[in-house]
Amino acid sequence: MPIILDHQLQEQIPHDSSTFPITFYCDELADLPNRAGPVHWHPYFEIATSQSSVLDFQVGQTHTILEPGDSIFINQNMLHGIRQLSGVKPDRFPNIVFSGTVVAPETSTIYRKYIRPILACNSLPFVVFRHDNDLWDEVRQWIRTTYFAMQEQPDCYEMTVQRSICCILETIFRNFDSLPKSNASRVQLNTQIRLQKMLSYIYENYAQRITLADIAGAAHISRSEAGRCFQSYLGCSPVEELIKYRLQTAKRLLHETTLTLQEISFACGFHSVNYFSRQFRKRYGYSPTNARIG
Known part of the structure; x- marks a missing residue:
C-alpha cells in the first residue's frame, strides 16, 4: 500500500481503518525515486524496520542509520523521511502507522497514564531498537508479530496486534x-512548523x-529565513x-500516463520542454524519453 499524504504532507490512515486505527505498509521503497521517501509527518506513531539494507532515517534534523534488523519508533508530528543507502534490491521496509487509540480510547485511564505522556514528550522524537541490543529482544519480536498479523490477517489478528x-x-x-532525549528548542520547533507550511505550499x-x-x-x-529552514532540515534550497x-512527479507521469513530454512538462510547472529535459537528465542521468522506454 503506498504512502497517502494529504495537502499538508500528513500521512493518512485510510478511512476504512478508522475503527481499527493502524495501517501496514511494505515494499514502498521499490516505487520511490532513488529509493528515497518524501519528508512528511502525521499525528500518529510509526514503527519501521530495515530488513536487508542500510537505511538513512531522518527524524527532524537528526539522521539515524538503521542496519538490517534495526527498528525505529517515531513519535507523532515529527517530520521524517527515509533513504536506502545500500543493497542491490529495494529493502522491503515493513512499517506500521497507528494511533494510540488502537490500545485504548483517549478517555481511558490507560491512554491518559501511559500513552499521552509519550505523545506529549517533545524531547522523545524517536527510539531505535538495535538488533544487537538484548534490551529490545522482546520489542523486536512484538514488532515482527505485528507485521505478520497485519499482513496475513489470520483469525483474531486485531487482538494479536493490539496486544x-x-x-x-x-x-x-x-x-x-x-531513553536518550533530544530537547528541541523553541527555535527548532518553529523551524519545523515553518518548513511544514512551505512544503505544503510546494506540494499544492x-x-x-x-x-x-x-x-x-x-x-x-523572509526569503533568507526560508533558505535557512530548508538547509537545516533538507540540505537544499526551497x-x-x-x-x-516537480521531477519526481514528472517521472511518475512518464510511467503511468501517455501524456506527451510537453503536456507533462507543463503539468509539472516547467514551461519549457528543453529546460524540463535538461533538469530531468541532470537529476536522473537519462532523458525523459528513455525513462518512458524503460
Whole structure:
C-alpha cells in the first residue's frame, strides 16, 4: 500500500481503518525515486524496520542509520523521511502507522497514564531498537508479530496486534526515564512548523509558477529565513526542493500516463520542454524519453 499524504504532507490512515486505527505498509521503497521517501509527518506513531539494507532515517534534523534488523519508533508530528543507502534490491521496509487509540480510547485511564505522556514528550522524537541490543529482544519480536498479523490477517489478528502494540508501548513507558532525549528548542520547533507550511505550499502549487518569495510567504517569513529552514532540515534550497518534487512527479507521469513530454512538462510547472529535459537528465542521468522506454 503506498504512502497517502494529504495537502499538508500528513500521512493518512485510510478511512476504512478508522475503527481499527493502524495501517501496514511494505515494499514502498521499490516505487520511490532513488529509493528515497518524501519528508512528511502525521499525528500518529510509526514503527519501521530495515530488513536487508542500510537505511538513512531522518527524524527532524537528526539522521539515524538503521542496519538490517534495526527498528525505529517515531513519535507523532515529527517530520521524517527515509533513504536506502545500500543493497542491490529495494529493502522491503515493513512499517506500521497507528494511533494510540488502537490500545485504548483517549478517555481511558490507560491512554491518559501511559500513552499521552509519550505523545506529549517533545524531547522523545524517536527510539531505535538495535538488533544487537538484548534490551529490545522482546520489542523486536512484538514488532515482527505485528507485521505478520497485519499482513496475513489470520483469525483474531486485531487482538494479536493490539496486544503486541500494548507491550511495545509499555516497554517504552517503563524505560522512559532512561531513553536518550533530544530537547528541541523553541527555535527548532518553529523551524519545523515553518518548513511544514512551505512544503505544503510546494506540494499544492508545484504546477503553477512559484517564486522563492511565494514559498517564503506561505510561512510568513523572509526569503533568507526560508533558505535557512530548508538547509537545516533538507540540505537544499526551497527552489531545489521545488524542482526535485516537480521531477519526481514528472517521472511518475512518464510511467503511468501517455501524456506527451510537453503536456507533462507543463503539468509539472516547467514551461519549457528543453529546460524540463535538461533538469530531468541532470537529476536522473537519462532523458525523459528513455525513462518512458524503460
